[in-house]
Amino acid sequence: MRNVLSTGFVLVTLALATPAAAQETKLQVHGYLTQAYGAAHGGTFLGIPEGGTADYRTAALQLRYTMTPNDQFVWQFSHRRLGTSPITVGEPELKVDWLFYSRQMGNLDLRVGRLPIPAGIYNEVRDVGVLLPLYRAPYDFYLEGAFTSETVDGLSAGYHLFADAPWNVEVSLFGGRYDMTNSNTSYDSVGTPIAHTPEVVNVDNALGTQLWLNTPVDGVRAGFGASRLDVQSGDFEGKWTEWHGSLDARTHWATLQAEYRRFAIPDVNYTAGYVYAGFHATPQLTLHGQMEFSDVVLTTAPGAPKFDYDRTKTIGVSYAFRSDLVMKGEYHATNGHWSDAPVSPIGYPLGKVSYFLVSFSTSF
Amino acid sequence: MRLAILSLLVLVGLVAPVAAQQGGYTVIVNEANSVATLSAEEVSKIFFKKTHRWTNGQDVVPVDLPESAPAREAFSAAVHDKSVGAVRAFWQQQIFSGRAVPPVEKPSDEQVVAFVRATPGAIGYVSAGAPISAGVRRVQIVR
Numbered sequence: 001m002r003n004v005l006s007t008g009f010v011l012v013t014l015a016l017a018t019p020a021a022a023q024e025t026k027l028q029v030h031g032y033l034t035q036a037y038g039a040a041h042g043g044t045f046l047g048i049p050e051g052g053t054a055d056y057r058t059a060a061l062q063l064r065y066t067m068t069p070n071d072q073f074v075w076q077f078s079h080r081r082l083g084t085s086p087i088t089v090g091e092p093e094l095k096v097d098w099l100f101y102s103r104q105m106g107n108l109d110l111r112v113g114r115l116p117i118p119a120g121i122y123n124e125v126r127d128v129g130v131l132l133p134l135y136r137a138p139y140d141f142y143l144e145g146a147f148t149s150e151t152v153d154g155l156s157a158g159y160h161l162f163a164d165a166p167w168n169v170e171v172s173l174f175g176g177r178y179d180m181t182n183s184n185t186s187y188d189s190v191g192t193p194i195a196h197t198p199e200v201v202n203v204d205n206a207l208g209t210q211l212w213l214n215t216p217v218d219g220v221r222a223g224f225g226a227s228r229l230d231v232q233s234g235d236f237e238g239k240w241t242e243w244h245g246s247l248d249a250r251t252h253w254a255t256l257q258a259e260y261r262r263f264a265i266p267d268v269n270y271t272a273g274y275v276y277a278g279f280h281a282t283p284q285l286t287l288h289g290q291m292e293f294s295d296v297v298l299t300t301a302p303g304a305p306k307f308d309y310d311r312t313k314t315i316g317v318s319y320a321f322r323s324d325l326v327m328k329g330e331y332h333a334t335n336g337h338w339s340d341a342p343v344s345p346i347g348y349p350l351g352k353v354s355y356f357l358v359s360f361s362t363s364f
Numbered sequence: 365m366r367l368a369i370l371s372l373l374v375l376v377g378l379v380a381p382v383a384a385q386q387g388g389y390t391v392i393v394n395e396a397n398s399v400a401t402l403s404a405e406e407v408s409k410i411f412f413k414k415t416h417r418w419t420n421g422q423d424v425v426p427v428d429l430p431e432s433a434p435a436r437e438a439f440s441a442a443v444h445d446k447s448v449g450a451v452r453a454f455w456q457q458q459i460f461s462g463r464a465v466p467p468v469e470k471p472s473d474e475q476v477v478a479f480v481r482a483t484p485g486a487i488g489y490v491s492a493g494a495p496i497s498a499g500v501r502r503v504q505i506v507r
Contacts, residue, residue, distance in 0.1 A: 030459050062460070064465060066465075069423050070423075074462050100462070104416065107416075111462075116462055124461035128460040130456055131453070131456055131460065160414075164409075283449065320449075322449065322452075323450075323452045323456065363456055363460070
């Protein structure tokens with residue numbers, strides 16, 4: 001049944017995947033699909049096993065009903081497969097991704113409902129393959145499935161300050177609650193780590209902000225964001241705070257991006273960042289390079305020891321037949337504690353898993 | 365002499381495409397709209413939906429030609445300083461972050477003119493030399 005639904009969803013998305021043409025009707029339909037094949041070496045990473053998997057995709061359909069030019073209702077449902085990853089076990093084939101009402105009042109944009117969280121360069125579009133340089137947004141920074149949420153049930157407000165000035169600022173605020181899947185390590189009777197176990201927790205009182213400073217140089221901006229939240233249950237229960245900074249420069253010839261973030265959660269400080277460089281050899285062909293890191297400090301342990309949690313190097317190439325039809329190939333070499341197998345929590349040897357992904361992405 | 369010829373060729377190379385692009389389209393508004401001139405930057409903000417209202421408070425309603433239209437290519441290059449593909453990528457970002465959708469598209473110059481004529485806040489562009497009938501006015505684009 002799962003495969004039938006998945007295939008049906010993919011086929012519907014593909015059938016609708018014609019070049020975007022703005023519609024005048026009140027109801028607009030948009031969507032995206034990324035289908036990948038991946039194989040790993042040295043273990044399993046994010047559901048990509050050594051034997052390879054094509055059960056790896058993201059897709060969404062977005063319905064937008066325009067009541068007036070300033071009042072819109074947006075409904076997006078999505079589908080995700082992550083190979084053998086335990087994160088998606090029990091995840092519905094289709095889930096309501098967004099469901100919000102939006103009202104535009106000049107430079108002020110208000111939204112209420114289930115809405116995307118503005119955070120960093122990619123959080124709002126982290127599954128949209130045609131907008132991502134690689135298959136996914138940098139994992140150490142954005143994570144996926146665990147310790148993160150793409151959406152919040154609540155409200156948000158966005159305002160464009162000094163909109164007509166060369167230097168201008170886009171400010172977003174959000175608040176609400178969401179469910180978050182965390183990941184715990186399971187051990188056998190003699191204390192050997194054997195698996196990662198997902199744990200769905202309730203997050204309340206989430207509050208956050210994202211600011212973008214747009215510069216007079218088209219495509220160059222700097223961002224800052226912060227948030228706080230109350231995790232109500234599970235091994236990581238308590239108050240979390242987070243802040244992050246971003247640099248984003250996109251020119252005809254190159255794209256340079258760097259982001260850094262710091263989580264303070266009970267007993268743990270988690271810091272992560274990445275540097276990405278893309279060289280646009282032609283308008284269609286881009287060469288990619290990326291370096292990611294994450295570190296963990298056990299704040300309540302004696303001496304507050306610090307651990308190198310992950311170091312990942314990535315190279316890739318993409319070819320955009322059109323801006324809405326892109327093929328990518330990428331190779332990632334990881335060295336850390338994120339691998340599904342070997343299960344290597346802090347204190348155990350680092351998992352050295354490399355993997356490649358070949359994917360195509362389309363949107364309409 | 366060789367340097368002068370080289371300089372001339374470079375100059376021609378730099379200037380000619382711009383001139384050709386500017387000659388490839390004409391911006392029009394509804395005749396009830398009093399605006400006579402707009403800067404390329406102002407027009408760009410309108411078509412990226414960063415400007416929402418005219419000075420009289422009326423909602424701005426931009427209308428595009430299809431991506432395959434030569435006038436759209438010229439318009440995108442001259443007004444946005446971007447390729448049609450780059451403009452499409454901008455709208456993908458807007459759509460899939462839930463923010464906005466691109467302007468309405470009309471398949472021909474005639475239908476753009478008809479839309480602008482029928483919509484008081486509308487602004488569009490058509491191929492240079494396309495017939496501009498009653499009910500719409502040309503707007504001069506200044507830099």
